[in-house]
Amino acid sequence: MKALTIRQIAQGAKGSLARGNENDLVKKIVIDSRNAQQGDLFVAIRGAKQDGHRFAKNAAEAGCRSFLLSDDAVIAELSDSCREANIIRVEDTTKGLQELARYYLGLFQIKKLAVTGSTGKTTTKEMLYAILSSKYRAVRNLGNFNNEIGMPLTAFTVEEDTEAAVFEMGMSSFGEISVLADIVRPEIAVITNIGTSHIEYLKTRENILKAKMEITDFMSEDDCLIINSDNDLLTTKSVSACMQEKYRENYKYGGNFDIITAGENSGADCRLSERKDLGDGGISFRLTYKGQTQDFHLPLLGNHNGFNAMLAVAAGVECGVSLEEAAKALEKMEPESRRLQIEECSGIKLIDDTYNASPDSMMAAIDVLMSVEGRRKVAILADILEMGDTAEEYHRSVGEYASQKKVDVVISIGQNAKYIAEGARAASAGAARVIWHDTKEPLLAAISQIIKPGDVVLVKGSNSMRMTEVAGAIRSL
Structure with missing residues (x-):
């Protein structure tokens, strides 16, 4: 980051300098007080679960001396406890961060x-x-x-x-x-x-x-x-x-x-x-x-x-x-972590695509599964979130697609993933083995009996379904 003066930061964030030296320099922007140190600007973000203003004092104790704040009580408290503090007040710290980023890029x-x-x-x-x-x-x-x-x-x-x-x-x-x-x-x-x-x-x-x-x-x-x-x-x-x-x-x-x-x-x-x-x-x-x-x-x-x-x-x-x-x-590209990342473990080819999921990306991942050489093709698919009223339709279509592509074993995990199983059963007419669990724990307990050497296994689902645990269990076989 190019160093900015406190005066520039106040101007860029469209805030006002509550106290401090407008000529002091900031060399880094942080929103986590645990990363704050001397020369940084701590921006106290108000989130759904945490309010960064609660940690402004922690940032000051770690050596941080510049702050972007909106809580007047915290500003007053920090002004008293840290005489060297540079405090810029804005109405909304998230908006202030955005305004500052726009100003910075404009340089x-x-x-x-x-x-x-x-x-x-x-x-x-x-x-x-x-x-x-x-x-x-x-x-x-x-x-x-x-x-x-x-x-x-x-x-x-x-x-x-x-x-x-x-x-x-x-x-x-x-x-x-x-x-x-x-x-x-x-x-x-x-x-x-x-x-x-x-x-x-x-x-x-x-x-x-x-x-x-x-x-x-x-x-x-x-x-x-x-x-x-x-x-x-x-x-x-x-x-x-x-x-x-x-x-x-x-x-x-x-x-x-x-x-x-x-x-x-x-x-x-x-x-x-x-x-x-x-x-x-x-x-x-x-x-x-x-x-x-x-x-x-x-x-x-x-x-x-x-x-x-x-x-x-x-x-x-x-x-x-x-x-x-x-x-x-x-030609030098490498796969990103948990995005169609293939690896061999105990004779099994694991395709880790656990970062996130949508109906389109899940079908594309099934295509990848079928393109990789192996004894059996196993798809372990979890809930796709944020589908609203269309959840049943799209989950069912994923199951149908898996069977049409002749996936050998379809394992679905989650409340909406039961429709993946239903779609797979209907489309395969018994040709594929289909398993459904509402949680991943039964699968984790039985995974060594299901997955065998020579298999190619795709693991995919929305990030919050934590299918990384399933991928980890396969790595440990």
Whole structure:
């Protein structure tokens, strides 16, 4: 992080200096008092379960001397107990953090890119980061820092020598991506697809598209949006209709940026072809863009990753990276932890995809399972959360898909996962072994009797289902 004065922080966060020295410097932004030390700014975030103001004193005891606070009682107490404290008061510390991140990014002349989508956004972000890093000094969100707090914190990883930054943007309701887009003001935005994640809150896929399109709220005529036009709601027609609706609701919405399409369809600007699943060996494909054609090999599981790669490559080309340079960068990609990560343990091939789940990503993971060579194909699938009234329908469709793909053993875990079992039984007519438990404990107790050497085992479910415990049990066999 580039050092900021207290005066700059007060200005950027749109706050006021309650006390302190406006010329003191801050070299790091923290929201966890356990990480606070001298030279840091502690931002006391009010969360659903914890209020960071409770820990401001802890941060001060650890040596921190600069604070962004909104609680007047805490400000008064800290002013008395720590005479050296620099205290900036704001009405809302989360909003103050966001305003400060926007101000901070505005200090740099760098390439700013943003990625969103129902599935694949993290993988696409990592691919784009790898591509940009082959030519530029680049930064990107780490882990799941893609929300109203995590993404602003990512902004402070930009240094004076940074040349490009990639920001992943997540959401669960309207307005959330617009806040993040206001902070970043991306020049290039990518939408991977429109699926069913968070449909419980947004009700329809059309609403999900509208929420994702908030990534363009602050884009101008010099900017571009890159879309997976093979997705039924990301055709030029669908996106244009969404833009018109946004303009009707807010006449200030520009909507005059370029739209770049990518896909296997013949009309795509960036054309994906010759996509091949190589099983354990990853995937290969060919891309044609701006009159150039390049063959790619990606050492990641999943034929669907060809779509993520084409979007990342198109964005990289818009930043001046050649197709050949992008191919070399992607060939060195490594799987992210708990995202279609394959490993061998006790003669078993474990595909750990426990990070999260949606109906689309679960079906894609089943495709990966079937592409990997092994004696039996076993799918251990847990609840997909945030599906609302559509939970039964989508869980059942996952079970049907597993049986249609001829998965040998389908094990489902969770209340809604019983519909995965029902769908699998109905579609397989007894051809597949189907097991359902409402909790994972019975499976953990019996796993050594079910999983045998030579099996290929997929473990997947929404993050809060903690399927990491199941993956860990398989590793321990």
